[in-house]
Amino acid sequence: MHDSAGRACGTPGTACHPKERMLEKKPRKSLRRKSNAVTIDAVAAYAKVSPMTVSRVVNGRGTVREATRERVERAVRELGYTPNLAASSLAAARGTRIALIYTNPSAAYLRELLVGALRDASRTAAQIVIDSWDGFDAEAERKAARALAKSVSGAILPPPLCESRSVLAEFAEAGVPVVAIAAGRADNDISHVRIDDFRASHEIAAHLIAQRHRRIGFIMGHPNQTASARRFDGFKAALAEAGIEFDKALVQQGYFTYRSGLKAAGKLLALRHPPTAIFASNDDMASAAISVAHRRGLDVPRDLSVVGFDDTSAATTVWPELTTVRQPVAAMGDAAVDILLRDIRRRDRDTRMVVDHVMAHQLVKRDSVAPPAARGARSGA
Amino acid sequence: MHDSAGRACGTPGTACHPKERMLEKKPRKSLRRKSNAVTIDAVAAYAKVSPMTVSRVVNGRGTVREATRERVERAVRELGYTPNLAASSLAAARGTRIALIYTNPSAAYLRELLVGALRDASRTAAQIVIDSWDGFDAEAERKAARALAKSVSGAILPPPLCESRSVLAEFAEAGVPVVAIAAGRADNDISHVRIDDFRASHEIAAHLIAQRHRRIGFIMGHPNQTASARRFDGFKAALAEAGIEFDKALVQQGYFTYRSGLKAAGKLLALRHPPTAIFASNDDMASAAISVAHRRGLDVPRDLSVVGFDDTSAATTVWPELTTVRQPVAAMGDAAVDILLRDIRRRDRDTRMVVDHVMAHQLVKRDSVAPPAARGARSGA
DNA sequence: GACACGGCCGTTATCGCTAACATGAATGCG
DNA sequence: CGCATTCATGTTAGCGATAACGGCCGTGTC
Numbered sequence: 001m002h003d004s005a006g007r008a009c010g011t012p013g014t015a016c017h018p019k020e021r022m023l024e025k026k027p028r029k030s031l032r033r034k035s036n037a038v039t040i041d042a043v044a045a046y047a048k049v050s051p052m053t054v055s056r057v058v059n060g061r062g063t064v065r066e067a068t069r070e071r072v073e074r075a076v077r078e079l080g081y082t083p084n085l086a087a088s089s090l091a092a093a094r095g096t097r098i099a100l101i102y103t104n105p106s107a108a109y110l111r112e113l114l115v116g117a118l119r120d121a122s123r124t125a126a127q128i129v130i131d132s133w134d135g136f137d138a139e140a141e142r143k144a145a146r147a148l149a150k151s152v153s154g155a156i157l158p159p160p161l162c163e164s165r166s167v168l169a170e171f172a173e174a175g176v177p178v179v180a181i182a183a184g185r186a187d188n189d190i191s192h193v194r195i196d197d198f199r200a201s202h203e204i205a206a207h208l209i210a211q212r213h214r215r216i217g218f219i220m221g222h223p224n225q226t227a228s229a230r231r232f233d234g235f236k237a238a239l240a241e242a243g244i245e246f247d248k249a250l251v252q253q254g255y256f257t258y259r260s261g262l263k264a265a266g267k268l269l270a271l272r273h274p275p276t277a278i279f280a281s282n283d284d285m286a287s288a289a290i291s292v293a294h295r296r297g298l299d300v301p302r303d304l305s306v307v308g309f310d311d312t313s314a315a316t317t318v319w320p321e322l323t324t325v326r327q328p329v330a331a332m333g334d335a336a337v338d339i340l341l342r343d344i345r346r347r348d349r350d351t352r353m354v355v356d357h358v359m360a361h362q363l364v365k366r367d368s369v370a371p372p373a374a375r376g377a378r379s380g381a
Numbered sequence: 382m383h384d385s386a387g388r389a390c391g392t393p394g395t396a397c398h399p400k401e402r403m404l405e406k407k408p409r410k411s412l413r414r415k416s417n418a419v420t421i422d423a424v425a426a427y428a429k430v431s432p433m434t435v436s437r438v439v440n441g442r443g444t445v446r447e448a449t450r451e452r453v454e455r456a457v458r459e460l461g462y463t464p465n466l467a468a469s470s471l472a473a474a475r476g477t478r479i480a481l482i483y484t485n486p487s488a489a490y491l492r493e494l495l496v497g498a499l500r501d502a503s504r505t506a507a508q509i510v511i512d513s514w515d516g517f518d519a520e521a522e523r524k525a526a527r528a529l530a531k532s533v534s535g536a537i538l539p540p541p542l543c544e545s546r547s548v549l550a551e552f553a554e555a556g557v558p559v560v561a562i563a564a565g566r567a568d569n570d571i572s573h574v575r576i577d578d579f580r581a582s583h584e585i586a587a588h589l590i591a592q593r594h595r596r597i598g599f600i601m602g603h604p605n606q607t608a609s610a611r612r613f614d615g616f617k618a619a620l621a622e623a624g625i626e627f628d629k630a631l632v633q634q635g636y637f638t639y640r641s642g643l644k645a646a647g648k649l650l651a652l653r654h655p656p657t658a659i660f661a662s663n664d665d666m667a668s669a670a671i672s673v674a675h676r677r678g679l680d681v682p683r684d685l686s687v688v689g690f691d692d693t694s695a696a697t698t699v700w701p702e703l704t705t706v707r708q709p710v711a712a713m714g715d716a717a718v719d720i721l722l723r724d725i726r727r728r729d730r731d732t733r734m735v736v737d738h739v740m741a742h743q744l745v746k747r748d749s750v751a752p753p754a755a756r757g758a759r760s761g762a
Numbered sequence: 763g764a765c766a767c768g769g770c771c772g773t774t775a776t777c778g779c780t781a782a783c784a785t786g787a788a789t790g791c792g
Numbered sequence: 793c794g795c796a797t798t799c800a801t802g803t804t805a806g807c808g809a810t811a812a813c814g815g816c817c818g819t820g821t822c
Contacts, residue, residue, distance in 0.1 A: 039808060050772050055810060063769055087808035090467040090777045097418065097463065108694075111492030114499070115511060122478075122510040127466040130499050151418050151461055258698040284698055291700075294676040313489070317639040317665055317695065319672075420778060431802050436780060444799060468778030471807050 038079045047075035058083060085125030097127045098340055099152040100333075103161055104134050108312035109329060113158060113181065116333025124341055133161070142166050149174035154340035156333070159183060160225055177343040177353075179336040182327065183226060191339050191354050193332045195361040197227050200325045201234025203363050204307050207323070208277050209242045211371045213305060216244075217268040217275035219254040219261060219285050231281050231309065250275050254285045261285025265292040269304075276304065276372035283308035283315045286322050290368065301370035311364055320367035328359050335359065419462045428456035439464060441723075466508060478508045479721055480533040481714075484542055485515050489693035490710060494539060494562065497714025507722055514542070523547050530555035535721035537714070540564060540606050558724040558734075560717040563708070564607060572720050572735050574713045576742040578608050581706045582615025584744050585688050588704070589658050590623045592752045594686060597625075598649040598656035600635040600642060600666050612662050612690065631656055635666045642666030646673040650685075657685065657753035664689035664696045667703050671749065682751035692745055701748035709740050716740065 040058075044051040049072060056062040057072040058081075064072075075081070089096040100117055102110050114130070121128045129152060133144055145167045148155070155171055155178045162168075162180030168190060171178045179191045208216055218235055221228030232251075239246050249271065252264035261280055265288055268275055280286035286308030293304045300306055300320055308315055311326035335357050343353045421439075425432040430453060437443040438453040439462075445453075456462070481498055483491055495511070502509045510533060514525055526548045529536070536552055536559045543549075543561030549571060552559045560572045589597055599616055602609030613632075620627050630652065633645035642661055646669055649656055661667035667689030674685045681687055681701055689696055692707035716738050724734045 037808095040810095041808080051808085052773085052810075053771060056771085059810085061810095063771090065770065068770085084471070084808050086467040086471040087777090088467075088810075090465070090471055090779085090807090091809040091811080092777080096467055097465075108489065108492070111489070111495065114492065114495050115513075118495075118499075118509060118511050122508060125467055125508075127508075128499065129463060130496060132496075147461060151463060153418075259700060262700055287698070288700075291672060291675060294672060295678075297676075314698065317668070319640060319643055319669075418778095421780095422778080432778090433780075433803080434801060437801090440780090442780095444801090446800065449800080465778050468807090469780075471777090471809085472779040473781080473807085 037084070038081045040081070040083070043072065043075045043079055043081045046079060047072045089125045096125065096341075096344075097129060097152045097154075098337060099148050099155040100128055100130045100158075101148070101155065101161055102130070102132055102134075102158055103136065108314065109310070110158070112312075112329035113156075113333040116330030116335075117156065117337050118333075119330070120334040120337040124337070126337060126341060128337070138164075138166060142170055145170035146174070149176045152176065153344050154178070156181060156336045156340065159227065160222070163225060177340055179339050181332055181336060189354065191343070191356070193335045193339065193357045193359065194227075195325075195327050195359050197230035198234040198237070200361040200363075201231040201309070202238045203234075203361075204309070204323070204325050205235045205238035205279060206242070207363060207365070208279065208305065208307060208369065209238060209244065211277075211305065211369060213275075213277040213372055214244055215247070215250065215273065215275040215277070217250045217252070217265075217278040219252050219264040219268070219278065219280040219289065221281035222255045223253070225256075228281060235279060254281060256282050256284060258284045258288045261288030262292060265289035269293065269296055269298070274304075277369070278304065278306050280306065280308050283310050283312045283322055283324055286324070286368075287314050287318045290318055290320075290322075301368050302373055305369040305372070307369060315364075315366070323366045323369040324364050326362040326364045328361070332359060418465070419460045421462070421464070424453065424456045424460055424462045427460055428453045470508065478510055478533045478535075479718060480529050480536040481509055481511045481539075482529070482536060482542055483511070483513055483515075483539055484517065489695065490691070491539070493693075493710035494537075494714040497711030497716075498537065498718050499714075500711070501715040501718040507718060509718070519545075519547060523551055526551035527555070530557045533557065534725050535559070537562060537717045537721065540608065541603070544606060558721055560720050562713055562717060570735065572724070572737070574716045574720065574738045574740065575608075576708050576713075576740050578611035579615040579618070581742040581744075582612040582690070583619045584615075585690070585704070585706050586616045586619035586660060587623070588744060588746070589660065589686065589688060589750065590619060590625065592658075592686065592750060594656075594658040594753055595625055596628070596631065596654065596656040596658070598631045598633070598646075598659040600633050600645040600649070600659065600661040600670065602662035603636045604634070606637075609662060616660060635662060637663050637665060639665045639669045642669030643673060646670035650674065650677055650679070655685075658750070659685065659687050661687065661689050664691050664693045664703055664705055667705070667749075668695050668699045671699055671701075671703075682749050683754055686750040686753070688750060692743075696745075696747070704747045704750045705745050707743040707745045709742070713740060 040051045040054050043054045047054065049068060053064060053068065054072050054076070056064050057069050058076065098117075098121070100114070114128075117128055120126070131144070131148060133141055136144060141161075141164060149171050153176060155176060157167070157178055158181040162183045168178065172189065177191065179193055182194045183192055205216070216239070218232065220232055236246055250268065252267050254260040254264045261284060264285065265278060265280075268278060269292060278286070278289045280289055286306050289306045290300050293300050293306070298304050306322065308322045308324040311324045315322040315324045339355055339357065421432045421435050424435045428435065430449060434445060434449065435453050435457070437445050438450050439457065479498075479502070481495065495509075498509055501507070512525070512529060514522055517525060522542075522545060530552050534557060536557055538548070538559055539562040543564040549559065553570065558572070560574055563575045564573055586597070597620070599613065601613055617627055631649065633648050635641040635645045642665060645666065646659060646661075649659060649670075650673060659667070659670045661670055667687050670687050671681050674681050674687070679685050687703065689703045689705040692705045696703040696705045720736055720738065
């Protein structure tokens with residue numbers, strides 16, 4: 001059936017005749033070779049083993065006798081061998097294509113994620129393909145997921161996509177492993193890379209409290225993202241721990257947009273007893289809060305402290321610069337690719353590998369926080 | 382000498398016996414395949430051509446009849462084919478790695494550029510490696526360039542790196558083609574992808590003038606970027622054309638940062654005869670201008686119109702949203718990769734290919750511009 | 763002592779793609 | 793009209809690595 005192979009074997013003078021074979025081995029000179037890099041064959045010859053054994057040693061897979069391993073390792077070292085990633089991932093046939101899908105996320109956020117993902121991808125010869133599903137409705141998303149699942153062997157889903165059950169289901173059905181970035185709660189079926197939103201939120205709220213703030217306004221994140229609730233919980237916990245009564249008049253709904261932050265901050269500052277600090281669930285809304293404060297003639301941080309969340313570029317393009325929580329987004333992208341690759345590789349087993357990778361966040365103190373002014377200072381100014 | 386090979390051939394029952402070989406050929410059915418991705422063979426079959434022809438079409442190399450090309454292109458589209466990067470670069474043995482280097486650019490800008498570059502890269506099986514040279518001095522840049530030139534076969538340089546003579550020289554010496562993104566003036570030795578800053582600036586200034594603005598403040602861009610001067614020239618040309626006398630008191634130096642915009646706008650609005658509109662050389666500085674206006678109790682656009690430049694995400698995260706000039710940054714990234722690949726491919730000739738690709742910009746009208754209020758309206762409010 | 767079993771390592775056949783060469787048709791030229 | 797050329801496409805042979813499989817050999821096991 002495989003006609004070229006058949007023909008080759010029926011033809012005299014080819015590989016099928018041992019004697020002739022040896023002869024024709026002579027004119028074998030790679031007319032193709034361009035790179036002068038050392039290959040696995042060179043190492044194999046040097047160590048007097050087969051290329052396969054070298055591969056086993058290099059990848060630490062399979063069983064190799066200690067003496068052999070050492071011989072190979074020495075050869076690798078002495079020849080300065082570096083595996084060709086392209087060849088490796090081709091041969092391993094491990095689908096090496098990973099989708100990164102986004103739907104209108106914060107620009108800064110996506111950029112960081114891409115930077116991270118790419119850094120890892122170029123190390124491991126993985127291929128990132130990005131896809132924008134801006135403005136897709138649920139049905140379109142489902143379709144796109146189904147189509148994409150056919151051509152990639154892994155997918156990275158930043159928020160808010162990672163919360164979409166139907167998209168997740170589509171990938172799961174196709175057997176394509178998925179990593180959710182920064183989803184608030186761990187879903188048991190898929191891998192996650194995230195920070196501990198609760199602890200981070202708790203920390204920054206505690207920072208505000210340590211500066212003697214007692215009336216702290218809170219601007220919530222989008223209700224369809226679980227991270228929002230986590231951040232709110234962390235805030236409340238910090239309050240409770242400090243023995244501060246939770247005042248729900250100081251909480252406003254936001255949607256992670258500058259616009260929504262404007263509205264929420266406006267309401268907060270129009271209160272008869274306005275807060276002395278505002279904790280916004282992301283940097284965009286925190287920027288908006290600063291803008292509103294300025295418009296009302298308040299100085300930040302003297303009259304009002306403001307903190308954000310994420311440490312996106314918005315945090316440093318406003319003035320004063322925001323105190324916020326840094327998410328290591330680039331590292332998260334890196335980690336996501338790593339997890340996916342690992343999972344894809346061990347696809348032989350039926351065991352799907354699910355990891356929940358929680359990364360360290362960092363409280364970044366900048367200029368938007370100060371102790372509250374003495375009572376009456378504002379009207380006196 | 383090669384003892385393992387010798388042993389194998391002397392051993393009975395192995396590949397050296399033709400008969401046995403034929404028998405074992407039967408059960409040959411790709412036991413290997415794991416990825417269900419669309420391959421070049423699938424496309425070839427669908428388009429009823431050989432894989433080689435598909436390769437030619439996808440890579441734009443060699444000669445293919447127009448009709449055939451279209452058939453293949455349709456097949457590619459309908460099957461959703463994406464070339465396998467690993468296989469491609471393995472076969473071609475061609476360095477297919479392209480560096481994208483950045484030094485602290487606007488986040489939104491880089492993201493767009495990456496998105497564009499990657500889109501093309503995944504189409505053409507190129508591999509993008511990104512590198513950050515944040516905070517490098519001239520010497521460090523030179524060193525990094527030299528090192529990088531050894532491992533990549535092309536480089537994309539967004540501003541301000543594309544203005545660095547020494548970096549350019551380093552790549553040129555190594556024979557690595559370079560594409561400068563959005564450099565203001567075309568350098569004759571390297572390829573460029575940019576918009577016509579002069580015309581774009583002229584256009585948006587004319588828009589302001591058409592709204593009957595006569596006193597227009599201008600915030601300049603960073604003096605070390607040639608695009609800044611181009612934008613300034615376009616502004617002045619529009620003024621001259623409308624017969625408006627150029628008033629240098631209405632021009633302030635800026636540095637493309639929010640912070641510098643704050644200062645410049647502050648000076649402009651503190652003037653005895655403040656402008657009725659401000660033209661900032663980028664969106665960040667325009668956002669700052671809005672912030673300053675708000676702090677002074679001015680309504681935008683009623684009391685002050687503001688326009689920006691670039692249409693980065695900053696343009697839509699402020700309120701009111703900015704009227705600005707849209708640079709097709711993603712498309713520019715795409716184009717840059719394309720140019721590089723084309724150049725790399727025809728490396729056989731000694732002719733270096735230099736192109737100057739000027740892309741179309743677009744005036745985006747949003748809510749930050751209105752005709753100037755009647756004199757005295759502000760104090761009356 | 764025959765047979766099963768598992769550690770160690772070699773052979774083979776690809777992975778998906780493309781450089782180089784081969785082929786065949788259309789065209790040019792004297 | 794024959795033969796060189798060019799154009800358009802197919803064929804062959806790998807690129808450098810690994811999965812799958814099988815052979816050899818020492819160890820148990822009954």
